[in-house]
Amino acid sequence: NAGVTQTPKFRILKIGQSMTLQCTQDMNHNYMYWYRQDPGMGLKLIYYSVGAGITDKGEVPNGYNVSRSTTEDFPLRLELAAPSQTSVYFCASSYSERGSSPLHFGNGTRLTVT
Amino acid sequence: AQKVTQAQTEISVVEKEDVTLDCVYETRDTTYYLFWYKQPPSGELVFLIRRNSFDEQNEISGRYSWNFQKSTSSFNFTITASQVVDSAVYFCALSGGRGTDKLIFGTGTRLQVFP
Numbered sequence: 189n190a191g192v193t194q195t196p197k198f199r200i201l202k203i204g205q206s207m208t209l210q211c212t213q214d215m216n217h218n219y220m221y222w223y224r225q226d227p228g229m230g231l232k233l234i235y236y237s238v239g240a241g242i243t244d245k246g247e248v249p250n251g252y253n254v255s256r257s258t259t260e261d262f263p264l265r266l267e268l269a270a271p272s273q274t275s276v277y278f279c280a281s282s283y284s285e286r287g288s289s290p291l292h293f294g295n296g297t298r299l300t301v302t
Numbered sequence: 303a304q305k306v307t308q309a310q311t312e313i314s315v316v317e318k319e320d321v322t323l324d325c326v327y328e329t330r331d332t333t334y335y336l337f338w339y340k341q342p343p344s345g346e347l348v349f350l351i352r353r354n355s356f357d358e359q360n361e362i363s364g365r366y367s368w369n370f371q372k373s374t375s376s377f378n379f380t381i382t383a384s385q386v387v388d389s390a391v392y393f394c395a396l397s398g399g400r401g402t403d404k405l406i407f408g409t410g411t412r413l414q415v416f417p
Binding site for chain 1: 306311335339344346347348349352393397404407408409410
């Protein structure tokens with residue numbers, strides 16, 4: 189099993205550009221998440237999904253969009269990139285509700301917006 | 303509101319020393335879950351342990367041990383006889399028992415183990 193796969197690993201964007209961070213998992217997990225990690229700040233939840241067709245906002249959703257058309261895929265869209273979105277982005281999945289189930293993380297995408 | 307505090311930003315030790323990483327949490331829930339994750343220099347996040355609020359038994363796994371004390375709202379992590387491969391950022395995290403609860407992360411403790 190590949191687990192959670194994120195692409196790309198690195199990306200540099202110019203201000204105002206858009207891009208999609210891809211995330212796919214092969215564990216048949218219903219729950220998927222997007223986090224961002226800023227230096228010294230831990231991880232903040234951007235969006236999450238409890239199943240195909242269902243998404244909801246996390247702590248820091250502004251500037252991002254998501255979709256969940258299949259169980260496997262959970263892409264994160266940045267429409268108008270801003271320097272404040274420079275961060276490392278992690279996709280994760282879990283078998284059950286977040287309370288009790290550990291998260292399986294992808295290897296992250298390092299995004300720089302200049 | 304839920305909160306996780308990892309007061310130690312960075313710890314440096316020499317190999318074979320024991321080291322304890324502190325985690326203090328705040329929650330009003332009676333059912334909750336605590337986690338530790340490891341982030342090595344390669345960047346991935348690795349799940350280490352989960353503990354629920356009804357289980358205060360300490361856990362030992364090889365050189366790793368965890369001390370959960372509800373009385374002090376702490377879930378500390380001890381590495382015995384540290385090794386260079388233990389160098390990483392360690393995150394403590396908290397989640398409530400409901401399916402809609404967020405997983406809240408602490409800001410992490412960077413552990414550097416020198417040979």
